[in-house]
Amino acid sequence: MTALITTDLVLLDLDADDRAEVTRRLAERLAAAGRVTDLDGFLADVRAREEQMPTGLPGGIGIPHARSAHVAVPTLGFARVPKGVDWGAEDGPATLVFLIAAPEGGGSEHLTILAALARRLIHASFRDALLGAPDEQSVVDVVTREVSP
Amino acid sequence: MRIVAVTSCPTGIAHTYMAAEALEQAARAAGHEIQVETQGAAGANPLDPAVIAAADAVIFGVDVEVRDRQRFEGKPTVQVGVKKAISDAAGVVEQAVAAARDDAARPAFATSPVPGPTAPGSPALASKVTSDAGVGTRVRQWLMTGVSYMIPFVAAGGILIALSFMLAQVVAGKQGAIDVTKVPLATVATNFDALDGMHWAALLFQVGAASFAFLVPALAGFIAFAIADRPGIVPGFVGGALSVAIGAGFLGGIAAGFVGGFVALWLARRQVPKGVRGVMPVVVIPLVATFATGLVMLIVLGRPLKAVSDGLSDWLAGMSGTNAVVLGVVLGLMMAFDMGGPVNKVAYTFATTGLAAAGTATDAPQLKIMAAVMAAGMTPPLGLALATRLRPGLFTEPERENGNAAWLLGASFITEGAIPFAAADPLRVIPSLMAGSGITGGLVMAFGSTLRAPHGGIWVTPLIGGVVPYLLSVVVGTAVTAAAVILLKQLGRRSDQAPAEGRLATV
Numbered sequence: 001m002t003a004l005i006t007t008d009l010v011l012l013d014l015d016a017d018d019r020a021e022v023t024r025r026l027a028e029r030l031a032a033a034g035r036v037t038d039l040d041g042f043l044a045d046v047r048a049r050e051e052q053m054p055t056g057l058p059g060g061i062g063i064p065h066a067r068s069a070h071v072a073v074p075t076l077g078f079a080r081v082p083k084g085v086d087w088g089a090e091d092g093p094a095t096l097v098f099l100i101a102a103p104e105g106g107g108s109e110h111l112t113i114l115a116a117l118a119r120r121l122i123h124a125s126f127r128d129a130l131l132g133a134p135d136e137q138s139v140v141d142v143v144t145r146e147v148s149p
Numbered sequence: 150m151r152i153v154a155v156t157s158c159p160t161g162i163a164h165t166y167m168a169a170e171a172l173e174q175a176a177r178a179a180g181h182e183i184q185v186e187t188q189g190a191a192g193a194n195p196l197d198p199a200v201i202a203a204a205d206a207v208i209f210g211v212d213v214e215v216r217d218r219q220r221f222e223g224k225p226t227v228q229v230g231v232k233k234a235i236s237d238a239a240g241v242v243e244q245a246v247a248a249a250r251d252d253a254a255r256p257a258f259a260t261s262p263v264p265g266p267t268a269p270g271s272p273a274l275a276s277k278v279t280s281d282a283g284v285g286t287r288v289r290q291w292l293m294t295g296v297s298y299m300i301p302f303v304a305a306g307g308i309l310i311a312l313s314f315m316l317a318q319v320v321a322g323k324q325g326a327i328d329v330t331k332v333p334l335a336t337v338a339t340n341f342d343a344l345d346g347m348h349w350a351a352l353l354f355q356v357g358a359a360s361f362a363f364l365v366p367a368l369a370g371f372i373a374f375a376i377a378d379r380p381g382i383v384p385g386f387v388g389g390a391l392s393v394a395i396g397a398g399f400l401g402g403i404a405a406g407f408v409g410g411f412v413a414l415w416l417a418r419r420q421v422p423k424g425v426r427g428v429m430p431v432v433v434i435p436l437v438a439t440f441a442t443g444l445v446m447l448i449v450l451g452r453p454l455k456a457v458s459d460g461l462s463d464w465l466a467g468m469s470g471t472n473a474v475v476l477g478v479v480l481g482l483m484m485a486f487d488m489g490g491p492v493n494k495v496a497y498t499f500a501t502t503g504l505a506a507a508g509t510a511t512d513a514p515q516l517k518i519m520a521a522v523m524a525a526g527m528t529p530p531l532g533l534a535l536a537t538r539l540r541p542g543l544f545t546e547p548e549r550e551n552g553n554a555a556w557l558l559g560a561s562f563i564t565e566g567a568i569p570f571a572a573a574d575p576l577r578v579i580p581s582l583m584a585g586s587g588i589t590g591g592l593v594m595a596f597g598s599t600l601r602a603p604h605g606g607i608w609v610t611p612l613i614g615g616v617v618p619y620l621l622s623v624v625v626g627t628a629v630t631a632a633a634v635i636l637l638k639q640l641g642r643r644s645d646q647a648p649a650e651g652r653l654a655t656v
Contacts, residue, residue, distance in 0.1 A: 052159055053212070057167070058236045065163045067190060090236070102162045102190070105427045111162060111191035118166035122174065122235070 002073045004113055005143050007136040008033055011079040019050065022085055023064045026077035026099040036101060038070040045070065046099070054088020059127060062087030063118075065100035074114055075101045078130070078139055096130055117147045150181045150246055153201055154208035155215050157188035158231045165189035168210040168234040175238035181246070188216050196220075206249035208241055210234025217378070225252035289573070294375035295406055296573045297547045299368040302360050303565055304554040309357030311561035313350045314608040320346030323611035327602050329354050364565060365389045365402035365489075368572055372406025377413035377438075380430055384409030384438035391446040397454055398490025399568045400575075401446070409442040454491050461495040473517065473594045480518065481525035481590025481626075485582035488529065488564045488571065496522060501603045512614075516599035520613065523562050523600055524593045524623050525586035530559030530566030531623070532585045532630025533578070539631060543638040548573065559627075562606035570634075577637040585630025592622035 009029050016022045027043055030036040045066035049055070055063045062085070077099035084093030098121065102114055120126045126146055133139045154172050158164035169185040176183035186196045188211075198220065201207075207221045209228040215221075225248040229241050317325035325347070332351035342348045366389035373385025388405025392398065416434045425433065461483070468476050483496035500522035503515030537544050537552030544552065551569050558566030571578045596618035602609040613619050 049160055053232065055163070057232070063163050063167075065160055067160055067162060100163055102160075105424065111189075114162050115166040115187070115189060115191045118163045119170035121163075122167050122170040 003140075003144065004074065004117065004147065005076040005078060005140055006033070007140055009035075009075065009077045010136040010139045011077075012133075012136060012139070014079045014081050015083070016081060016085060018085055019054075019062065019064070019087055020047070022062070022079055022081060022097050023047075023050075023099060026079050026097065027101075030075055030077050030099070030101055033075075035073045035075040036068075036070055037072055042066065042068050042070040042101065056087025056089030056094050057121075058089055058091045059124070060084065060089075060092065060095040061121065061127065062089075062094035062097045063100060063121065064097070065102070067102045067104055069104040071101040071103045074103060074111070076114075076117060076143065077101070078143070080131070096127060113147060117143070120146045150206065150249060151200075151204045152176055152181050152183040152206050152208060152242065152245055153196055153204040153221070154183060154185045154210060154234075155188060155196075155221075156185060156210040156231060156234060157215065158212045161188070161190035164212070164231045164235065166191075168231045168238075171235045171238035172208060172210060172242065175242045179239065179242055179246075181242065183242075188213075205253075206245040208234070208245045210241065225249045291372050291375040291406070291410070292403070292573050293545065295368045295370075295372035295403075296569045298371040299364055299572070300547050300551045300569050302363045302367050303558075303569055304551060306357045306360030306364065307558040307561070307563045307566050308554060309353050309360065310563060311357075311557045311606075311608075313353035313357060314561055314605050316346060316353065317350035318605075318608045320350060323609065325350070326605035326608040327612075330604070361565065362393070364568065365393050365399050368399060368568075369402040369406035369409065372403065373410035373413060376407070376410025377417060380413040380417050380434040380438065381410040383435040384413055384442040387439045388442040388446050391443055392450075395447065395451050395454060396458070396491055396494055397446070397450060398487045398493065399572055400487050400490050401450060401454075403572060403575075404450070405442060405446055408445050409438055412441045413438040458491045458495055461492060462499065465495065465499045473514065474591045476518070477521040477525075477594030478587045478591040480522050481586040481588065482583045484522060484525040484564065484590070485529050485567075485586035486579065488568050488582075493526075493564070497526070504601065504603060507601070512599065516601055516614070517594055517597055519603070520598045520600035520615075520619060521590040521593040523602075523604070523606070524598075524619060525590040525626065526564040527559050527562050527606055527623050528585045528589050528626035528630055529564055529571075529582040530555035531627040532559075532582065533567050533570045533634065534559060535627055535631035536634045540635050540638075543635060544570075545573070560607045562604055574638070578634060581630050581633035581637055584633045585626040585628075588629050589622045589626030592625060593619060596622065598622070 011025060011029070014022065014025060016025060023046055024043060027036060027039055031039040036042045045068035046064050049066050050064055055065065057063065079097040081095055081097060084095050087094035100114060102111060129142045130139060133142060156165045156168040156172070165187050166189060169187045172185055173183055184196055184200055186194055201220055204224060207224045207226040209215050209226065210231050211228065212231045227241060227245045227248050234241055313329055314326040317329035321328060329347065329350045334355050337348065337351050337355050341352065366386045369389025369392065370382050370386035373381030385406045388409045389402045392401030392405050395401070413434055416438055421429060468479065480496045483492045486492045500519045504519050507513035507515035534552045534555035537549050541549050548570060555566040567582060571582065596615060598613060598615035598619035600613050602612045610616055
């Protein structure tokens with residue numbers, strides 16, 4: 001099975017001004033890796049979800065996500081935004097952004113991996129490990145280790 | 150403390166699982182046992198019914214409606230949005246613990262009707278089905294679910310029509326209630342004059358009639374919903390509409406509800422390839438189940454129904470020469486048998502066709518037949534209204550409420566006011582209605598009252614010849630129906646499981 005995340009899907013020290021920009025920068029990487037087939041279509045799906053209710057959560061995280069027909073493989077894009085961007089959470093801006101892309105009719109084993117990932121996001125240890133990761137490969141390692149199927 | 154929880158969110162890939170994890174962590178940290186059902190995209194992991202039964206409290210951390218919510222009925226419940234369950238899981242667990250304590254402090258019999266308080270998500274449609282009940286009880290629960298959703302249509306539509314008759318009579322005199330039904334919808338929509346009382350009456354009538362058009366579809370749709378959950382709604386509604394179209398009435402609607410519900414349920418339980426699974430609930434099940442239900446309604450039921458109608462019509466026509474009182478009794482029985490179904494229609498059409506033939510004669514036998522038919526159509530709602538007043542304990546809460554509206558509906562010759570009762574408990578209610586209507590029909594013929602209006606109830610009393618005996622006949626039939634239904638419900642009650650009855654009443 002294709003890995004959930006690879007180093008080219010990790011953006012450390014991203015400088016961006018708002019949710020839309022962070023999401024787009026990450027989604028461009030997903031598209032470049034061939035995991036998203038239609039960048040604008042996918043972004044529209046993510047935006048639609050975000051408009052229902054912002055996906056920011058306490059602890060400085062944002063989890064833009066969508067099940068979309070424009071996604072080829074279940075994928076996680078990760079960005080660290082040191083200055084923070086508002087993601088609609090009550091306790092302040094998000095510094096860790098997880099872009100979760102799921103195919104529309106994805107098999108349930110893929111979705112199980114995403115479910116496991118979502119569960120890990122709750123844990124401060126997981127977030128801290130990502131905040132402190134020195135490079136892209138460390139991020140990939142942390143995710144792969146914690147979200148083993 | 151033992152807690153069960155359900156989490157769900159619109160996309161079903163992130164928040165559902167985050168909330169589950171957060172609730173598990175928080176509950177365990179506070180020393181409680183917890184099991185979470187994640188209703189997300191990665192397939193369901195339904196809670197074991199035994200675990201639900203043993204739970205002290207229920208948490209719904211949901212932004213979309215909880216699937217099969219009735220499993221948790223009667224448990225102390227806390228409902229919050231999914232984000233709240235993530236960001237303040239500890240607080241939500243505390244609320245659940247407090248709810249369980251409050252609940253335990255109350256006497257046992259008062260615990261069941263605890264709804265999920267402060268629900269931010271959309272409220273779910275509730276069915277009255279308990280999955281562990283016996284067949285007879287479940288059939289009644291299916292029927293009651295359909296009936297409880299149908300009642301608002303009956304009440305709203307019936308009262309609007311009654312108000313229309315009332316207003317028309319005040320504004321336009323004794324022909325008002327007849328004329329108002331002849332104003333076409335297009336005229337109301339395009340030529341409405343706010344200063345003309347008849348226009349208002351016509352507006353009330355058209356809106357009421359539109360509401361009535363949903364009566365049988367809503368009954369069928371929600372019976373199917375109770376059987377098969379959401380996939381049942383479309384086949385049920387469509388089957389119900391077809392039942393109306395072929396003149397099968399509410400009994401046809403009940404049949405449509407059962408057919409649609411079971412076809413949808415059967416389809417939902419099929420094992421299908423993964424690729425198809427996603428489109429099953431929104432496309433495949435409604436498509437196939439609706440077609441199958443429609444096929445049954447039109448092809449299987451259509452022809453026999455037509456044959457029955459034709460046979461009954463011929464038979465009635467042949468009876469014209471016989472004893473008038475016997476004819477009145479027969480017409481009364483037919484009016485009450487299926488209220489809007491084929492048998493009722495034959496009797497009513499027989500009367501209204503005669504009305505046209507009677508011309509201007511003042512004492513034609515056809516006018517007596519019309520009087521008998523209308524009187525017999527008034528007693529079913531009136532008798533049931535009286536019964537709910539005399540013995541409220543024999544009826545469910547929605548039925549008692551419908552009983553209040555049934556006074557006005559019966560008085561206005563809107564026989565449909567009795568349908569909710571008949572649909573919920575046909576074997577006891579229909580014979581009671583027939584007894585009262587049969588006697589009323591016979592009495593009117595015996596007294597020789599006449600009527601030259603096809604509808605209107607007490608709002609056309611100026612058109613009734615021999616008003617006093619006419620009303621007396623209605624009163625007698627009402628009393629007979631009320632007495633019969635009370636008697637039969639009491640007899641039946643002893644053999645029924647009382648707990649099931651109590652449960653229905655609380656929902």
